[in-house]
Amino acid sequence: MMEVISLRREFHKHPELGFTEFWTASKVVEILESLNYKVLYGRDVIDEQSRRGVPTQNILDEAFSRASQHGANQTILERMTGGNTAVVGVLEGKRKGPTVAFRFDMDALPIQESTNAEHFPFSLGFNSKFNGNMHACAHDGHTAMGLALAERLANRDFCGTLKLIFQPAEEGGRGAYAMTQKGVVDDVDFIFCSHLGLDLPLGEVHGGNSTFLASSKLEVEFHGVPSHAGGTPEKGCNALLGAATALLNIHALPRFSGGITRVNVGILKGGTAANIIPQQASMVVEVRSDKADICDELLNRVYKIIKHSAEMHGLTYETKIIGGSTTIQPDPELVSIVLQEAKKINGFTTFKEDSDVSVGSEDASFFINRVQELGGKGTYMNIGSPLPAPHHHHEFDIDENVLPLAVNLLENIARRMLS
Structure with missing residues (x-):
């Protein structure tokens, strides 16, 4: 046996x-x-x-x-x-x-x-x-x-x-x-x-x-323009700054009165050197709720933050769902x-x-x-x-x-x- x-x-x-x-x-x-x-x-x-x-x-x-x-x-x-x-x-x-x-x-x-x-x-x-x-x-x-x-x-x-x-x-x-x-x-x-x-x-x-909790896990890639951070900073588009802007605003999302909510940016990466405007940055975001519809709404708000954070800094971006669950x-x-x-x-x-x-x-x-x-x-x-x-x-x-x-x-x- x-x-x-x-x-x-x-x-x-x-x-x-x-x-x-x-x-x-x-x-x-x-x-x-x-x-x-x-x-x-x-x-x-x-x-x-x-x-x-x-x-x-x-x-x-x-x-x-x-x-x-x-x-x-x-x-x-x-x-x-x-x-x-x-x-x-x-x-x-x-x-x-x-x-x-x-x-x-x-x-x-x-x-x-x-x-x-x-x-x-x-x-x-x-x-x-x-x-x-x-x-x-x-x-x-x-x-x-x-x-x-x-x-x-x-x-x-x-x-x-x-x-x-x-x-x-x-x-x-x-x-x-x-x-x-x-x-x-x-x-x-x-x-x-x-x-x-x-x-x-x-x-x-x-x-x-x-x-x-229902959850969605999202991977985001930001793409900018590199430039010399001391000589020509205005020529660059800072991908890491765009990702950081998104991070702060994602964590500023309001909680919901109708259920439990969680948001977290668990990974933030970007840049190659202190004197280079970062061309690339990436982040992994997670949202959770005890209500599937609230989880979906949180994710929609995250997408909006990512879009506008990228636009603020002249970036392009891609998103990909890398995990999730429901109630x-x-x-x-x-x-x-x-x-x-x-x-x-x-x-x-x-x-x-x-x-x-x-x-x-x-x-x-x-x-x-x-x-x-x-x-x-x-x-x-x-x-x-x-x-x-x-x-x-x-x-x-x-x-x-x-x-x-x-x-x-x-x-x-x-x-x-x-x-």
Whole structure:
């Protein structure tokens, strides 16, 4: 039987950023195929043109080569070239019934993992082997859970169809949209998504989570005219000054009375030397709200600020959406089922219908919303684990005791929905 903790540790050692999950995805394919699932991957389950924030070709090539060097199956890798690292496992039951999907994210973060002796993965030797990358948000655990669930249902003793979605590039809200555009969940009747951790007590389960914020992430490039900053400054058009003007005005946007709002310019780059008027500048902007329409309005105002900031300084500019998500409204029926099944498992002790912790944004929202649009139902679960450090921290880790509990919960849900 598959050992979910050992599997999690193996994925933890091989963290890969969004759309570079070549090693991870290839292992997922191998395991699903060994369990006799129908496995779809690469361009079969992701719309290549709809992907957001895809790394440069050099980064993709380096990650592909690294996966090969670490033993990834070359034949599988070849079907994922260009960063098409999505995987879907499908298993037909012995009798007809609904299609039930579970989603698991696979990507890591650009963080150098701690080598502090008290950091559990380092002390036990399963810390990151990929320099500068780290599983600092429990996606290693999610992937392991998905595969353990796959094994539990492999005998096909159920009614309907089980669909296991292994998604790349959750961080930044990039992967789910492109999979949704490919139609991956268009045949799904019920979808369950989940997250470990959140610094909740071990044994706490939230049947739904409606706290996620809609978000849009925008990359902007400003183009000006270079000139000598001392001799002929009037001949130049300062791209960095235009970007800075935009930054200040974006952060001056008013908050909205009808909902929660967030704006942030997280990256600002530009210029080449102190004595040259900057010809190029770039920035990355993020807006969020608990209301999708407010998020859209914030983004529209950001576009106006960028346009007029560029005009003020005689610049041209380009914008590109590089990530996003929307809100989630869990279906009460599925929330109730999650909690009923959790109460049957020894180890779960605290049960809540909705989340009382804010966890930012989540692009599983695209999967859930698409299923609901087509008449199905969905929910997003929180499964608690205390944390030694926050999510996205270099000393992040989970209490591994949550992993078998979580797999038991997913199996209970799957068997009930497919009974």
